[in-house]
Amino acid sequence: MAQAALTIDGLSVDFAGFKAVNGVTMTVDDGELRVLLGANGAGKTTLMDLISGKTKSTDGRVYLHDTDITNWEEHKIARAGIGRKFQIPSVFKELTVRRNLEVASCRKPGVFANLRFGFGAEAERNVDEVLELIGLTEEQDRIAAYLSHGQTQWLELGLLITQNPKIILLDEPTAGMTQAETHKTSEIVNNLKGRHTIIVVEHDMAFVREIAERITVLHLGQVLAEGNVEQIENNPKVREAYLGSKGIS
Template identity: 75%
Template structure:
């Protein structure tokens, strides 16, 4: 029996009477890739904020494996094993691609050690592995500030990977990408299946079809439907909610 990597139990947040997320429950199994679908305003990013500690819940609980992480500080939740990639990448633009990954992979929190001393053989091997997986090997010695939009997104996914979190949250990882970049991102994420547990917020259905195992659809802050892509695309409630909505079932 698979272990539950992420358990969301009736989580909600009330902003002065507006329930942006309203009693959402979800279990993501270890090694699973779960896609979170929904139109703008459905509550997807707010749910990610609640899980990662960026927003404090007013109801419900969140567990990372057996550890409750509800309303803990973001850095505590990150140390517990949850990594998050936001829509807008955040990398050290003045450092090379390899250096970004080395700093992220270094087990010591000391910036002095990160920049002045060597890395362990294990850390170097992990950086090389991530460079290969993200397709950034040829760009390893380029400054991160000179990367294309897609390459910057891949570098940020790589930065998360070298930190080896138990659960990765990816918020619209293909936003602003070309079709070719989107397909390459799908290949990267597919390569992570089984090795990491992933929760991916996305609205690009072509991309979702490339990666999805199980989909949770949100609508007005609540879970509307859950299942594989065939079940979601044939679900009348989903069709009724998103009829004419760009990016969903289109």
């Protein structure tokens, strides 16, 4: 049996009486790709915020392997091994594509440890590989602000790949993408399967079908169902809550 990479135990957050996430318990295995599904306001992004430390939980625990990381500071959680991609693509806009990845390749977090020049041959090779993987080799000397929306999304994925965390949280990685871009994104994500544990929040069912193994459905801050694509598509509770009577379109 695979080991649990991330264990969430009764996690809740209370925003002045409104429980955006209410007693969520789930386990994600090492190397698994888990999709979080749910309508707007179901608590998907909030759950990611809680895992990555952006929002502090009011109840429950989060474990990364055996380490209790509940309510740590964001950069400490990141260093412990959780990387995150935001819904709105965020990259370092005034740096070149290559520079962006170099920043992410930096293994030492402190200021004084980084008072030195260059990143080392190994880091540069790694950056080259990631550039290849996200298809931005040709654009490596462009300033990130001039990239297209899709390219910016891939660059942010590249930052995560370079950072090389154990767990990758992806918040709507295909938002605003064309079909061709979505397809390429699923290729990149599929490429990461096995090497990283991945949790994806996504609405786009075509994309979900391309990548998903297991799906957890959230509804009003609670876990509604869990299973593979087929089970979820045929689950009457899920159909009722989200998909309408016609099923997944």
